[in-house]
Amino acid sequence: MNKYIQxxxxxxxxxxEKFTMKVDKVRLDxxxxxxxxxxxxxxxxxxxxxxxxxCTRDSNGMEYKLVIYISSRAPVFTILCLIRMSKNEWSTPxxxxxxxESIRRMTENVSMALQNIGFRSIQGPVLYEYVSGVVTDMDGxxxxxxxxxxxxxx
Numbered sequence: 380m381n382k383y384i385q386x387x388x389x390x391x392x393x394x395x396e397k398f399t400m401k402v403d404k405v406r407l408d409x410x411x412x413x414x415x416x417x418x419x420x421x422x423x424x425x426x427x428x429x430x431x432x433x434c435t436r437d438s439n440g441m442e443y444k445l446v447i448y449i450s451s452r453a454p455v456f457t458i459l460c461l462i463r464m465s466k467n468e469w470s471t472p473x474x475x476x477x478x479x480e481s482i483r484r485m486t487e488n489v490s491m492a493l494q495n496i497g498f499r500s501i502q503g504p505v506l507y508e509y510v511s512g513v514v515t516d517m518d519g520x521x522x523x524x525x526x527x528x529x530x531x532x533x
Contacts, residue, residue, distance in 0.1 A: 380505060380508055380510070380524065381505075383499070384455075384501065384505065384524060384528070385510075386453070387450065387452050387453035387455055387528060388452065388510055388513065388524070388527045388528060390452040390453055391452070392423075392427040392451045392452055393451040393452070394423055394451065398429070398451050399421050399429065402419060402421070402429045402431070402449050403419055405431065405449060405493070405496065405498075406419050406431050408492070408496055409431065409489065409492055409493070412492045412495075413488055413489065413492055415433050415435075415485075415489075416433065417431040417432060417433050417447075418431065418432045418433075419431055420432065423451070425516065425517060425530070426529070426530055427450060427451050427452055427527075427528065427529065427530070428448040428449055428450045428451060428528070428529040428530070429448075429449055429451070430446055430447065430448055430449070431446075431447040431449065432444055432445065432446050432447070433445045433489075435482075435485065437478070437479040437481050437482055438479065438481060439479065441462060441463075441479070442462070442463035443460060443461065443462055443463070443478070443482055444460070444461040444462075444463070444469055445458055445459075445460055445482075445485065445486060445489065446458070446459045446460075446461065447489065447493070448528075448529040448530075449498070450528045450529055452527075452528055453499075453528075454497055454498045454499060455498060455499045455500070455501050455528060456493050456498050456499075456500060456501070457500070457501050457502055457506060457525065457528075457529055458475070458486055458489060458490060458500075458502070459472040460472060460473050460474075460475045460478060460482065460486065461473065490502075501524065501528065505524055506523065506524050506525040507523050507524070507525065508523060508524050509521045509522065509523055510522050510523065510524060510526075510527050513526075513527055515530075
């Protein structure tokens with residue numbers, strides 16, 4: 380794990396209204412830059428991040444949801460991709476690189492737009508690395524980078 384990620388994990392989460400307003404500004408910036416609508420999930424119960432989501436369909440009619448996690452610990456984000464399984468059910472995250480060209484391109488555009496406004500992307504296998512000495516609040520299990528930066532408290 381690189382030094383930047385370790386330092387971000389060590390920072391305290393920000394539960395302030397100022398952080399919520401910052402994420403809402405990111406939502407507006409993305410909407411303007413990419414001509415896409417995003418919903419803002421402000422709930423931080425057992426979470427150190429807020430989420431922006433965008434639902435779309437690819438050329439085959441498959442429905443996807445891109446979920447952007449924006450950490451309150453540092454200006455970092457990750458993007459997860461879900462596939463609609465039924466009316467009220469989404470899949471577990473799928474590998475973006477294995478999805479249609481339009482979904483891959485959309486994800487890359489979102490990532491670049493976030494990087495252009497000062498955020499750093501954390502994607503791939505590093506998200507599932509365990510963080511030494513860090514456990515989740517909910518069950519005391521060893522925490523991953525994803526847990527520490529985007530999901531559970533520690």
